[in-house]
Amino acid sequence: MSLSCGLVGLSACGKTTIYNAVTAAGAASYDGSEMHRVIVNVPDPRIQALAKLYNPAKTIPATMQVVDIQGITADSAAKPGHSTRSLTHIKDVDALLHVVRCFESVDNSSQHSSINPERDVETVDLELMIADSQTVQNKIDRLTKKVRAGDDDAIRQMADCNKIKDGLDQGTPARQQGLNDREIASVRECNLVSLKPVLYIANIESMEDVGSSHISVLHDIARADNSEVITVCGRDEADISQLDPTDRQEFLIELGLQESSMERLLRAAYRKLGLVNFFTVGKDEVRAWTCHKGDKAPVAAGKIHTDMERGFIRMEVMRYDDLIELGSEAAVVKAGKQRIEGKAYEVQEGDIVVVLFNTN
Numbered sequence: 352m353s354l355s356c357g358l359v360g361l362s363a364c365g366k367t368t369i370y371n372a373v374t375a376a377g378a379a380s381y382d383g384s385e386m387h388r389v390i391v392n393v394p395d396p397r398i399q400a401l402a403k404l405y406n407p408a409k410t411i412p413a414t415m416q417v418v419d420i421q422g423i424t425a426d427s428a429a430k431p432g433h434s435t436r437s438l439t440h441i442k443d444v445d446a447l448l449h450v451v452r453c454f455e456s457v458d459n460s461s462q463h464s465s466i467n468p469e470r471d472v473e474t475v476d477l478e479l480m481i482a483d484s485q486t487v488q489n490k491i492d493r494l495t496k497k498v499r500a501g502d503d504d505a506i507r508q509m510a511d512c513n514k515i516k517d518g519l520d521q522g523t524p525a526r527q528q529g530l531n532d533r534e535i536a537s538v539r540e541c542n543l544v545s546l547k548p549v550l551y552i553a554n555i556e557s558m559e560d561v562g563s564s565h566i567s568v569l570h571d572i573a574r575a576d577n578s579e580v581i582t583v584c585g586r587d588e589a590d591i592s593q594l595d596p597t598d599r600q601e602f603l604i605e606l607g608l609q610e611s612s613m614e615r616l617l618r619a620a621y622r623k624l625g626l627v628n629f630f631t632v633g634k635d636e637v638r639a640w641t642c643h644k645g646d647k648a649p650v651a652a653g654k655i656h657t658d659m660e661r662g663f664i665r666m667e668v669m670r671y672d673d674l675i676e677l678g679s680e681a682a683v684v685k686a687g688k689q690r691i692e693g694k695a696y697e698v699q700e701g702d703i704v705v706v707l708f709n710t711n
């Protein structure tokens with residue numbers, strides 16, 4: 352299943368507009384829907400090059416799910432209703448694309464008309480932290496009985512939960528608390544929203560705003576969060592996305608963009624989530640798969656099929672560059688560049704793999 356990125360942010364910061372700009376999905380603004388969801392192909396010229404070599408029946412690129420989530424309002428975590436539902440949808444995504452309004456709001460749909468990324472980011476983070484604090488408190492309550500009974504594991508988890516909750520209550524999102532693996536494991540079932548990786552999207556009026564002080568403030572915020580900012584001219588790009596594909600490129604260049612926001616966004620999401628693409632090839636199918644950097648061969652194989660993880664024996668690996676340079680699998684094998692890797696192998700970006708497995 353594809354990983355998902357959720358557009359989050361204050362009401363009327365331009366999430367739906369950006370969703371349309373990057374996915375050309377044509378979801379109407381203010382249509383009252385809670386959420387829009389689309390699966391996008393991850394652009395990768397290598398998949399076309401492999402398809403040329405194999406002429407397969409099917410060519411399947413890697414995919415990512417983009418979700419447009421209804422906006423957060425200031426006291427949503429305390430108020431039951433639509434924003435609580437927004438938080439539920441946020442729980443379902445793997446990474447947050449935090450959209451920050453960097454254009455003057457002309458209608459009254461935003462809470463403020465002025466541009467102030469710091470205020471807006473703080474407001475959203477606060478909502479995420481209030482929700483998380485409640486979730487962790489619920490877990491603390493559930494642990495109490497076991498702690499009283501002297502259960503060591505529960506005692507440890509309780510200590511971790513208390514520490515994380517204190518951090519949240521003092522205004523530090525879980526992702527900025529420097530949690531170790533054990534502490535993260537203690538709150539895994541809580542699926543904390545402020546623990547999710549965040550990328551910032553500056554929704555600007557025009558490319559001239561790129562150098563503005565607001566954007567530099569947002570860059571500082573992102574840096575402190577070990578993250579980055581992607582600038583998008585939401586409205587203009589949403590208009591362009593409705594055009595004929597041939598006209599699109601021309602208008603993008605006119606806007607000062609070499610590549611679409613979707614490509615920039617996906618690349619940033621890959622960096623932030625630490626993802627790599629690997630391939631399987633053949634006459635039937637050339638396909639790109641996604642795993643995490645550092646995933647061992649059986650885990651990566653499990654992305655293709657769970658049986659391959661369970662019954663993993665070994666993996667035959669070629670480098671994409673070797674295959675393209677030498678022109679065929681046979682030539683790669685002849686040059687001694689095909690490797691046999693075992694369970695400890697970490698799959699690398701651009702690996703072309705054959706998994707040998709046995710489930711009997």
Ligand SMILES: Nc1nc2c(ncn2[C@@H]2O[C@H](COP(=O)(O)OP(=O)(O)OP(=O)(O)O)[C@@H](O)[C@H]2O)c(=O)[nH]1
Nearest residue numbers: 362363364365366367368380381422454555585586
């Ligand atoms: N000037 C300008 N207006 C924009 C831009 N992006 C969005 N807007 C306007 O801002 C308003 C809100 O946009 P939406 O995309 O619906 O915002 P949203 O974040 O999805 O809003 P909610 O889903 O209600 O939280 C609309 O009137 C858009 O036309 C932009 O880049 N420049």
Ligand SMILES: [Mg+2]
Nearest residue numbers: 366367381421
């Ligand atoms: Mg919207």
